[in-house]
Amino acid sequence: MADSLDSSSIENEKKIASFRVKQQMPYDFKVKYARIRAWEFYNECEKRDLDCYVSVGGLDSITLLLFLRSIGIDIPAVSVSSLEDISIQKIHKELGVISLLPAQKADGTRWNKQKLIQEFGFPVLSKEIARKIELLQNPTQNNKTIRHAIVTGETGEYGGNKKNSRMKLAQKWLNKFGGLENAEEGVNYKVAPFKVSSKCCYYLKEKPCEDWAKAHNSVPFLGLMASEGGRRQKALMLNGCNYFGKGTIRSAPFAIFMRQDILQLAIDLNVPVPSIYGTIERDEGGRLYTTGEQRTGCSMCGFGIQLEKRPHRFDRLRERNPKEWEYWMLNCCLDENGHPFGWGAVLDYLNIGWRDMPNAEKKEKD
Numbered sequence: 001m002a003d004s005l006d007s008s009s010i011e012n013e014k015k016i017a018s019f020r021v022k023q024q025m026p027y028d029f030k031v032k033y034a035r036i037r038a039w040e041f042y043n044e045c046e047k048r049d050l051d052c053y054v055s056v057g058g059l060d061s062i063t064l065l066l067f068l069r070s071i072g073i074d075i076p077a078v079s080v081s082s083l084e085d086i087s088i089q090k091i092h093k094e095l096g097v098i099s100l101l102p103a104q105k106a107d108g109t110r111w112n113k114q115k116l117i118q119e120f121g122f123p124v125l126s127k128e129i130a131r132k133i134e135l136l137q138n139p140t141q142n143n144k145t146i147r148h149a150i151v152t153g154e155t156g157e158y159g160g161n162k163k164n165s166r167m168k169l170a171q172k173w174l175n176k177f178g179g180l181e182n183a184e185e186g187v188n189y190k191v192a193p194f195k196v197s198s199k200c201c202y203y204l205k206e207k208p209c210e211d212w213a214k215a216h217n218s219v220p221f222l223g224l225m226a227s228e229g230g231r232r233q234k235a236l237m238l239n240g241c242n243y244f245g246k247g248t249i250r251s252a253p254f255a256i257f258m259r260q261d262i263l264q265l266a267i268d269l270n271v272p273v274p275s276i277y278g279t280i281e282r283d284e285g286g287r288l289y290t291t292g293e294q295r296t297g298c299s300m301c302g303f304g305i306q307l308e309k310r311p312h313r314f315d316r317l318r319e320r321n322p323k324e325w326e327y328w329m330l331n332c333c334l335d336e337n338g339h340p341f342g343w344g345a346v347l348d349y350l351n352i353g354w355r356d357m358p359n360a361e362k363k364e365k366d
């Protein structure tokens, strides 16, 4: 058993090392590599009687769509465009991207961010952390073992009796969100005055795309790059560009790309850059960058906010649209007594500044 574990971890290390070598290759190599992988995926899907589509969001996946078209792979592009910035929505329209609606609620209306926050909680910190906090905030007999693992790292009999498993939530988040476990676990954590949830992604993005893919017997091309980090980084390094797994089939032809490569390709393909990114320029050292936002996710999402320097995404929204900012910060949902509150309460609880614009704060200190 130990031997096979060792050999699989050696195997994984080899895969990661070989992936890293490819990441360091020159731009031209990577573009050729992406072309080969994309065609390989497309042909294999054809053999398996599957159609393909491109899942489109921001600049990276818009570039992927145009790259695939440029090499002769002309397939449908789909997106829940309404989640994106208006300038991105405009480009989606120009490129003929099929716009999907968020999933339907039981009452027949569509989910939106406000309804999801009200019903399930705020998407904050990261998807993985939010999932764990959500379990702690919604204790049931069924999730008892997993809650114990989240608080202690001990996985119990069914999880192989591990002691310090990665299931444990980081201590700083346990301190703030673990309070409902105080009696059970003999700890002394706080209870947050708001709910946290990762369901937003599921109802707004994943389910609509999954449903579309199922109805069209299709599997996706994704604009993911391992260099962007995040929870898919390791899977991309281990599984490579094309993955035909039991539950998941996908291609990520840009898996080995770095930021510079994708920006260079966007220039080479004359990709229409949504105005939220500004334009693609070179700095004094010759490195490409976008003059506006470097990356965009959904607007009004709290994933990763704890890692951002000010002016952070909520500050930038304030500059662009003070009315919208006010709604989301102060009024987007109601507490149990019917009083309005919003992201402001969440940021306060996490000690993330938002009330004063960063420049104003600086002046006060001066």
Ligand code: SF4
Residues within 6 Å of the ligand: 083, 113, 123, 198, 200, 201, 202, 204, 205, 297, 298, 299, 300, 301, 302, 303
């Ligand atoms: S990225 Fe954030 S805002 Fe967008 S769907 Fe997911 S949780 Fe919701």
